[in-house]
Amino acid sequence: MISANLSAVFYLVSGILFILALRGLSSPDTSRKGNYFGIAGMIIAIVVTFLSIGNFSTSLSYVIIFLLIGGALGAFIAFKIPMTAMPELVAGFHSLVGLAAVFVAIAAFLNPEAFNLGIVGDIKLASLIEMSIGAAVGAITFSGSIIAFLKLRGIMSGSPITFGGQHFLNLLLGIGIFVLIFYLCKTQSTNIFWILVLISFLVGILLIIPIGGADMPVVISMLNSYSGWAAAGIGFTLENTALIITGALVGSSGAILSYIMCKAMNRSFVSVILGGFGADNSTDSKKDKQDQKPVKSGNAEDAAFLMKNASSVIIVPGYGMAVAQAQHALREMVDKLKKNDIKVTYAIHPVAGRMPGHMNVLLAEANVPYDEVFELEDINNDFANSDVAFVIGANDVTNPVAKTDPKSPIFGMPVLDVEKCKSVLFVKRSLSPGYAGIDNELFYKDNTLMLFADAKKMTEDIVKNLD
Amino acid sequence: MEIDPFIFRLSIFILSIFIGYYVVWSVTPSLHTPLMSVTNAISSVIIVGAIIAALAGSSGDIFDVSSIFGYIAIVLAAINIFGGFLVTQRMLQMYKKKKDKKK
Numbered sequence: 001m002i003s004a005n006l007s008a009v010f011y012l013v014s015g016i017l018f019i020l021a022l023r024g025l026s027s028p029d030t031s032r033k034g035n036y037f038g039i040a041g042m043i044i045a046i047v048v049t050f051l052s053i054g055n056f057s058t059s060l061s062y063v064i065i066f067l068l069i070g071g072a073l074g075a076f077i078a079f080k081i082p083m084t085a086m087p088e089l090v091a092g093f094h095s096l097v098g099l100a101a102v103f104v105a106i107a108a109f110l111n112p113e114a115f116n117l118g119i120v121g122d123i124k125l126a127s128l129i130e131m132s133i134g135a136a137v138g139a140i141t142f143s144g145s146i147i148a149f150l151k152l153r154g155i156m157s158g159s160p161i162t163f164g165g166q167h168f169l170n171l172l173l174g175i176g177i178f179v180l181i182f183y184l185c186k187t188q189s190t191n192i193f194w195i196l197v198l199i200s201f202l203v204g205i206l207l208i209i210p211i212g213g214a215d216m217p218v219v220i221s222m223l224n225s226y227s228g229w230a231a232a233g234i235g236f237t238l239e240n241t242a243l244i245i246t247g248a249l250v251g252s253s254g255a256i257l258s259y260i261m262c263k264a265m266n267r268s269f270v271s272v273i274l275g276g277f278g279a280d281n282s283t284d285s286k287k288d289k290q291d292q293k294p295v296k297s298g299n300a301e302d303a304a305f306l307m308k309n310a311s312s313v314i315i316v317p318g319y320g321m322a323v324a325q326a327q328h329a330l331r332e333m334v335d336k337l338k339k340n341d342i343k344v345t346y347a348i349h350p351v352a353g354r355m356p357g358h359m360n361v362l363l364a365e366a367n368v369p370y371d372e373v374f375e376l377e378d379i380n381n382d383f384a385n386s387d388v389a390f391v392i393g394a395n396d397v398t399n400p401v402a403k404t405d406p407k408s409p410i411f412g413m414p415v416l417d418v419e420k421c422k423s424v425l426f427v428k429r430s431l432s433p434g435y436a437g438i439d440n441e442l443f444y445k446d447n448t449l450m451l452f453a454d455a456k457k458m459t460e461d462i463v464k465n466l467d
Numbered sequence: 468m469e470i471d472p473f474i475f476r477l478s479i480f481i482l483s484i485f486i487g488y489y490v491v492w493s494v495t496p497s498l499h500t501p502l503m504s505v506t507n508a509i510s511s512v513i514i515v516g517a518i519i520a521a522l523a524g525s526s527g528d529i530f531d532v533s534s535i536f537g538y539i540a541i542v543l544a545a546i547n548i549f550g551g552f553l554v555t556q557r558m559l560q561m562y563k564k565k566k567d568k569k570k
Contacts, residue, residue, distance in 0.1 A: 011515075018509045019486055025494045025502050028562040035559060038509055039552050049515045053522050059534065063521050066538050067514075070545025077546070078553035083561075086500055086554075093507040093551060096543045100513050103540035107520030111533035114523025115516075126473055224503055231510045236476060238516050244476055248483030250506040253491040257499060350496065357499030364561040371565055375496050 007052040008241060010044055015245030017041030022249060028370055045242045083365040084322045087220060087354040088152040094223045095145035098204075101138030101230040102197060105131045108237055109193055115238060121188050127237050132181045132193070134233030136200040141226040143204030148219050151208075152354060158213025166210060167274060173203050211272065214319075214396075216354045217261040218272045225254025257356050264350035264376075266402075266413035295431065295443055297450040300461030303390075303425050306449070308466065310387035312343040314379065316416055317359050318352045320393025320428070324455035327366040330392065333459050334368070336466040345382070346373040347389075347416050349397035380417050389421040391442075393455050395428070399440045408438060424448040427458050501558045508551025514544035 017037045024034015050060070081089050108115045108131050109123070117127040150156035180196045183189070211219050232247025262269050307313055315334065321327060334344045346368065352359045363373055374382075383389060391398055398418040401408045418424055419442055426448055433439050442448055451458050494502050520537030530538075 014512070015483070018512075019483075019490060021505055021509060022487070022490045022494065022502070025498045025505070027495060028498065028559070028564075031498060031501065031559045031562070032556070035505060035552060035555050038505055038555075042509065042512060042548055042552070045512050045515055046518070049518045053519065057522075059522050062538060063518055063541060066521075066541045067545045070542040070547075071549040073542075074546035074548065074550030075553055078550045078557060081554060083558070086504070086558075089550075089554065090500075090503050090507060093504070093547050096547045097507065097510050097513065100511065100517060100540040100543040100547070103536040103543070104513060104516035104520060107523075107533040107536040107540070108516070110536070111520065111523050111531075114519060114533070220503065224506060227510050228506065231513050232480060234513055234516050236473075236480070238519065239472070239476065240515055241476070241479060242512050243515060244480050245483045246509050246512050248480050249487040249490070250510040252484045252487035253502065253506050256488065256491045257503070260496075260499075348497075355500060355503065357497060357502070360497035361500045361558055361561070364558070364563070367561075367563065369565040370497055370562045373497060 002048070002051045002054075004052070007048045010048040011240055011242035012245075014041035014045040014048075014242045017044070018242075018246050018249060022253065041242075083361055084325065086358060086361060087216060088149055090355060091145045091149040091152055091220055091223065094220075094227045095142045095149060097227040098138045098141030098143075098145060098223075098230055101227075101234050102135050102142060104234050105135035105138065105237070106193075106197070108234075109135075109190070117237070123188060125185055128185050128188070129181065130233055130236040132184055132196060134230055134237055135193075135197055136177050136181070137226055137233055138230035139197050139200030140204035140207065141223055141230050143201040144208045144219075144226070145204075145223050147205055147208040148216065148223060151213060152216060158216075160212040161209040166206070170203065170206050173199055173206070177203065207273070210274070213354075214351075215265075215272050217351050217356055217358075218258050218265075218269070220355045221254050221257035221261055222273075223254070225251050225258060228252070228254055261351055261356060264414060266410065293444045295450055296446075296448065297452055298425075299451070300453075300458060301465050302449060303451055303458075304462050304465035306423055306425065307337060307342065307388050307390070307462070308340060310342055310422075312345075312382075312386045313337060313388045313390055314383060314386050314418075314421065315344065315346045316389060316391040316394050316398060316418060317346065317348065317363070318392065318394025318397065319354060319358075320395075321455050322353060322358065322362055322393065324393065324457075326392060326456035326459050327362045327368075329456050329459040329463065331363075331366040331368055333463045333466065336463060344372065345379065347376065347379045347383075348373060349376050349394065349414075349416055352394055352397060376414060376416060383417045384420040387422045389418045389424045390427070391418060391424065392427045392459065395433075395440055396438070398442055399438070401438065401441050404441075410438065418442060419445055419447070422447060425451055427451045427453065427455050429454060498559075498562075501555050504551050504555045504558065508548055508555065511544040511547035511551065514541060514548065517541045517544055 021038030228250025235243030
């Protein structure tokens with residue numbers, strides 16, 4: 001058994017190692033080392049906890065068994081999961097953090113002596129507030145992440161579910177949580193604690209169902225943030241520095257990512273949370289317009305010809321590429337182009353994909369070197385000097401309307417200046433509007449050639465024609 | 468008058484938010500997905516609380532209600548810890564520079 005002071009120092013060390021783990025992610029070179037720091041921090045925290053309890057009775061063997069069961073499951077998932085499924089995986093993991101926070105809070109509530117928080121029925125006020133906040137945020141994280149998971153996995157429809165009085169109900173339940181916490185502190189009643197947890201579960205569900213599929217990058221980041229705050233709440237309860245530091249880090253990390261994602265869509269955080277985006281746009285009138293405007297469409301041969309004669313090509317991948325699993329075929333195509341001394345780069349919009357950085361991971365998986373992949377602000381000026389833009393699976397993020405039409409719902413959203421390229425190849429299954437429910441002007445430009453096909457099939461055909 | 472230890476913890480908390488703020492802004496956007504998976508893994512340090520809860524049961528009653536919650540929380544957090552770090556590692560291994568490309 002080690003002293004409380006010594007273990008507090010070790011928890012601080014593990015908190016610092018976690019900071020270094022995040023710091024490492026500032027560049028891919030240092031990131032792997034960063035991950036080891038994180039693992040080291042975790043091992044220190046767990047070992048110190050065992051040592052500080054010093055209770056090496058039979059329960060310890062159960063603890064180790066359960067730890068290994070969870071670990072084996074986690075490792076299995078980590079090795080099996082395809083990279084396209086990362087958003088679901090992360091959402092699933094968030095739900096586990098949330099639920100773990102709820103369970104720890106419940107355990108602390110039922111057995112406060114073990115945590116030095118007082119006795120049942122007379123838990124210290126501060127601890128009670130901290131644990132009920134931890135439990136409530138944890139429960140919201142859990143059920144919210146489950147909904148996000150189901151939507152991302154396609155088990156639940158990605159379209160927003162809205163009903164009258166929804167926001168009012170959410171507000172009411174939100175206030176209800178605070179009232180319950182207040183009464184919990186007054187009465188220390190177990191029943192109120194359970195009701196608090198249940199209502200929080202409900203709030204999590206209600207919070208995420210109105211949010212549509214393409215707002216998922218914001219949702220995932222937001223739930224990331226929540227899982228951090230839940231951990232911090234529990235950290236205060238347990239008076240554990242490692243947990244407080246980590247909770248704060250994760251909380252602010254998720255908040256920053258949400259902010260970046262919202263900014264990339266030019267939407268306010270509030271409007272994302274209120275949801276319903278992309279469902280209510282009346283696209284009928286726009287569909288008529290589509291039929292009238294002429295569209296140039298081509299086949300793989302034309303595309304191959306255009307690219308062969310180009311000196312520089314910029315690839316613009318989007319979620320559609322992930323759905324079609326076209327990243328490997330794309331890489332093959334790029335290899336062929338490079339053999340002909342054509343300069344190829346990739347342009348990634350911050351909200352391409354279903355989570356922050358999703359496209360980068362998929363390209364990395366397909367062995368695309370990361371120094372050929374550029375973010376919007378770094379590459380946007382290059383479109384004007386490039387011969388071909390190859391848009392695969394992206395749509396709204398290339399729509400020039402965002403720059404020209406103040407009435408458009410996506411006006412002001414930063415977009416890739418694809419139309420400035422000499423020619424644009426647009427791989428898409430049909431002319432249907434993207435997620436924002438608006439028509440893409442790019443389809444009708446003179447320099448755009450539409451390639452109507454499945455992204456993977458089209459890319460493979462182009463590869464054949466490049467020989 | 469003595470300062471409540473809560474204030475110290477609050478200070479750590481607030482300062483850590485600031486550290487998180489600056490550290491996360493310096494994360495390159497191409498690594499945002501690994502950032503999420505690693506934050507996931509580290510927030511599972513909540514396992515510390517789960518272990519305390521699980522070991523709190525008296526030796527005669529290893530499976531009382533609160534330690535059962537502790538055991539389940541251990542499993543959940545362990546899935547996250549192993550899964551989170553390993554999947555992050557797997558992703559980070561894939562990020563390669565141009566030079567490494569030709570094996």
